[in-house]
Amino acid sequence: MSRSPLKVVRGLLSEIGFSSLLFASLLLPSEALAQSPDRNEYGNPPPQVFESEDRDRWQKPEWVVEQLAIVPGTTVADLGAGSGYFTRQFSRAVGPSGKVLALDVDPTMLAHIAEDLNALELANVDTVLVPFDSPGLPDRSVDLLFLSNTLHHIENRTAYYPRMIDVLHEGGRVAVVDFYKKPLPLGPRSLSHKLARSDVIREFTWAGLHITADLEDLPHQYFLIASPIPQFLNARLVSQNLATGGHRSLADLPQPELSNNFEPQAS
Numbered sequence: 079m080s081r082s083p084l085k086v087v088r089g090l091l092s093e094i095g096f097s098s099l100l101f102a103s104l105l106l107p108s109e110a111l112a113q114s115p116d117r118n119e120y121g122n123p124p125p126q127v128f129e130s131e132d133r134d135r136w137q138k139p140e141w142v143v144e145q146l147a148i149v150p151g152t153t154v155a156d157l158g159a160g161s162g163y164f165t166r167q168f169s170r171a172v173g174p175s176g177k178v179l180a181l182d183v184d185p186t187m188l189a190h191i192a193e194d195l196n197a198l199e200l201a202n203v204d205t206v207l208v209p210f211d212s213p214g215l216p217d218r219s220v221d222l223l224f225l226s227n228t229l230h231h232i233e234n235r236t237a238y239y240p241r242m243i244d245v246l247h248e249g250g251r252v253a254v255v256d257f258y259k260k261p262l263p264l265g266p267r268s269l270s271h272k273l274a275r276s277d278v279i280r281e282f283t284w285a286g287l288h289i290t291a292d293l294e295d296l297p298h299q300y301f302l303i304a305s306p307i308p309q310f311l312n313a314r315l316v317s318q319n320l321a322t323g324g325h326r327s328l329a330d331l332p333q334p335e336l337s338n339n340f341e342p343q344a345s
């Protein structure tokens with residue numbers, strides 16, 4: 079793991095939950111929130127916070143999954159699965175012959191999902207405890223890597239992206255739903271904790287991920303779908319190998335500067 083739980087707590091200090099925790103955190107200074115018994119050592123609130131009654135209204139989970147046009151029988155990894163809010167949707171979408179991998183660094187979230195799985199009898203979901211610095215899956219093992227409100231938690235993303243790409247099957251995709259970097263009535267409170275849509279597009283492009291869909295229908299979040307460009311990756315590696323006499327992976331390439339631009343658009 080690349081981050082200690084204490085560091086995660088700091089990183090998530092300003093991450094607010096939904097409904098009641100929203101109001102609680104608005105009233106509390108960050109330091110008080112850090113000590114809040116509502117947050118565990120991973121900086122997460124209780125899983126139920128991700129399941130608030132009003133969430134479906136703005137999160138539109140069924141619409142999100144519909145846009146992904148998931149083929150039954152495929153494998154979907156829900157990275158940073160939290161309470162399993164999207165995991166359940168994916169379980170239906172891939173069907174009995176498919177597989178959903180609920181990945182998280184926080185064992186309490188995975189325990190919550192496992193309980194739900196028993197109750198809902200979802201036999202096609204596995205929970206996987208992953209390290210902070212990698213999706214923790216074998217190479218070429220998933221068709222879709224999905225991150226809802228999670229990409230902004232990942233540090234050192236330039237090293238992380240090649241690992242994301244490695245776990246994709248040929249033709250695989252990455253999808254990101256995350257909060258716009260602007261003041262919003264919900265989601266992370268601190269702007270510095272958010273990741274602008276434009277930065278995700280720039281970072282993905284750098285990593286060799288081509289944006290295939292840029293959906294603007296969610297009120298508070300961007301929704302991007304991307305696929306690796308094999309020629310791009312090969313060309314980059316070959317040119318680096320020629321120039322340096324032997325880089326082996328994208329992780330060895332010079333790192334771009336990752337800024338935290340504010341959202342340019344007013345939406």
Ligand SMILES: C[S@@+](CC[C@H](N)C(=O)[O-])C[C@H]1O[C@@H](n2cnc3c(N)ncnc32)[C@H](O)[C@@H]1O
Pocket residue numbers: 120122128157158159160161162163164181182183184187208209210211212225226227228231232233
């Ligand atoms: C804000 S919650 C989002 C949960 C869920 N995706 C949703 O939309 O309800 C972020 C989740 O990502 C997990 N997380 C944070 N850093 C991670 C990392 N590097 N790899 C995997 N999961 C991570 C946290 O433990 C937490 O469960």
